[in-house]
Amino acid sequence: MEKVKVRFAPSPTGYLHVGSARTALFNWLFARHMGGEFVLRIEDTDRVRSKDEFLEEILESLKWLGLTWDGELEFQSKRLELYRQRAKELVDAGKAYESEGAIHLKMPQKKVHIADVVHGDIEFDTALIKDQVLIKSDGFPTYNFACVIDDASMGMTHIIRGDDHISNTPKQIVIYEAMNLTSPRFCHIPLILGVDRSRLSKRHGATSIRDYRAEGYLPEALVNYLCLLGWSPGNDKELMPIDGIIKAFSLEQIVKTAAVFDVNKLVWVNGQYLKNYDTAKLTGMIIDELKKEGLYQDTLDRAWLAAIVVLYKERIKTLAEFTDLAGFYFKETIEYDPEGVAKHFTEGFVAILTKVSAQIEALPVFDHAAIESCVRALATELGVKAAAIIHPLRLAATGRTAGASLFETLVLLGKEKTLRNIKNALAKFG
Numbered sequence: 001m002e003k004v005k006v007r008f009a010p011s012p013t014g015y016l017h018v019g020s021a022r023t024a025l026f027n028w029l030f031a032r033h034m035g036g037e038f039v040l041r042i043e044d045t046d047r048v049r050s051k052d053e054f055l056e057e058i059l060e061s062l063k064w065l066g067l068t069w070d071g072e073l074e075f076q077s078k079r080l081e082l083y084r085q086r087a088k089e090l091v092d093a094g095k096a097y098e099s100e101g102a103i104h105l106k107m108p109q110k111k112v113h114i115a116d117v118v119h120g121d122i123e124f125d126t127a128l129i130k131d132q133v134l135i136k137s138d139g140f141p142t143y144n145f146a147c148v149i150d151d152a153s154m155g156m157t158h159i160i161r162g163d164d165h166i167s168n169t170p171k172q173i174v175i176y177e178a179m180n181l182t183s184p185r186f187c188h189i190p191l192i193l194g195v196d197r198s199r200l201s202k203r204h205g206a207t208s209i210r211d212y213r214a215e216g217y218l219p220e221a222l223v224n225y226l227c228l229l230g231w232s233p234g235n236d237k238e239l240m241p242i243d244g245i246i247k248a249f250s251l252e253q254i255v256k257t258a259a260v261f262d263v264n265k266l267v268w269v270n271g272q273y274l275k276n277y278d279t280a281k282l283t284g285m286i287i288d289e290l291k292k293e294g295l296y297q298d299t300l301d302r303a304w305l306a307a308i309v310v311l312y313k314e315r316i317k318t319l320a321e322f323t324d325l326a327g328f329y330f331k332e333t334i335e336y337d338p339e340g341v342a343k344h345f346t347e348g349f350v351a352i353l354t355k356v357s358a359q360i361e362a363l364p365v366f367d368h369a370a371i372e373s374c375v376r377a378l379a380t381e382l383g384v385k386a387a388a389i390i391h392p393l394r395l396a397a398t399g400r401t402a403g404a405s406l407f408e409t410l411v412l413l414g415k416e417k418t419l420r421n422i423k424n425a426l427a428k429f430g
């Protein structure tokens with residue numbers, strides 16, 4: 001049985017788009033499932049738009065997603081002589097001709113059939129296709145010609161790419177035939193649309209992998225979500241580890257219809273991964289988030305930070321949310337939710353905070369049980385519900401109206417900082 005070999009061939013003319021990442025992912029999954037090779041080829045013949053910064057980002061994003069490639073990177077810009085030589089061979093064979101400094105392939109008049117893995121048999125009439133430019137007047141190859149030369153010389157067995165390339169396929173098959181080469185199997189996967197069913201663009205939210213990484217998504221969650229855009233394992237499972245995805249993946253299970261990228265669904269998937277993430281590894285990621293916000297100090301106790309991570313990992317949906325929900329732990333001066341101030345710092349709150357502050361200060365042990373007992377005893381003494389104390393206390397201590405268990409929150413905040421924040425709230429609003 002022939003060993004499977006596939007490729008992902010990005011152009012370094014922009015950042016890695018989620019649609020391109022999904023294409024890379026499907027190629028990678030197929031190669032890993034079949035025990036084959038996954039090659040990364042850089043199509044950098046656009047001299048004006050190709051940039052090193054885009055190449056670096058593409059490579060970094062693929063590594064971040066875990067899509068490692070086999071062998072060395074391939075660059076089209078290093079193969080220019082090969083393209084020119086192959087084009088000259090076609091001219092010498094009478095199958096191509098030179099015109100105005102460019103080399104054109106004579107398009108035969110015939111029906112071309114594509115046995116597409118996803119779409120089945122597709123027929124094209126080449127009489128409707130004009131002669132194809134192989135080498136442009138600047139000496140650089142066209143996309144279709146370079147693709148055929150590269151895919152054939154590198155031994156690609158399958159070409160897995162987006163539906164938007166279907167119109168290129170008959171042109172490439174004609175080139176294969178003109179050069180007496182065997183075509184690989186073609187598999188055109190559905191495009192990714194926004195929730196309004198239009199082509200995915202920035203108006204639907206972030207479109208590049210680097211943006212989702214910056215927004216605090218986990219690579220495992222993003223890979224899990226992307227693999228389900230156009231492919232289904234057939235059992236309605238939505239959360240799958242990568243090993244399970246590799247084992248279940250097949251090209252035949254790719255659907256024909258366009259996939260819809262729903263950010264809300266991605267947020268849910270990411271939240272599910274965060275809940276079950278290894279605490280030590282997640283704490284390291286949270287440290288990176290704190291550093292980005294200027295909230296990290298080398299003196300922070302790692303075990304203390306890990307305890308805060310455990311308290312909030314079930315509440316956050318992205319890593320970036322951590323500094324929003326738990327940023328008060330790391331700030332000397334906190335900000336107060338204005339709506340919360342209007343709702344909870346009302347008549348009588350000064351007396352409540354003054355009393356609860358005094359009782360907290362007198363506690364010999366500052367733990368969950370002691371703080372809860374203190375608050376509930378004070379509520380009984382004042383003849384109010386515990387919520388009448390808990391809400392202003394949370395707002396004064398954290399600046400927020402909601403969050404994790406108040407008593408666990410205060411234990412991690414510490415007695416000294418809790419009292420200082422209450423004092424500052426009283427000074428500012430009392």
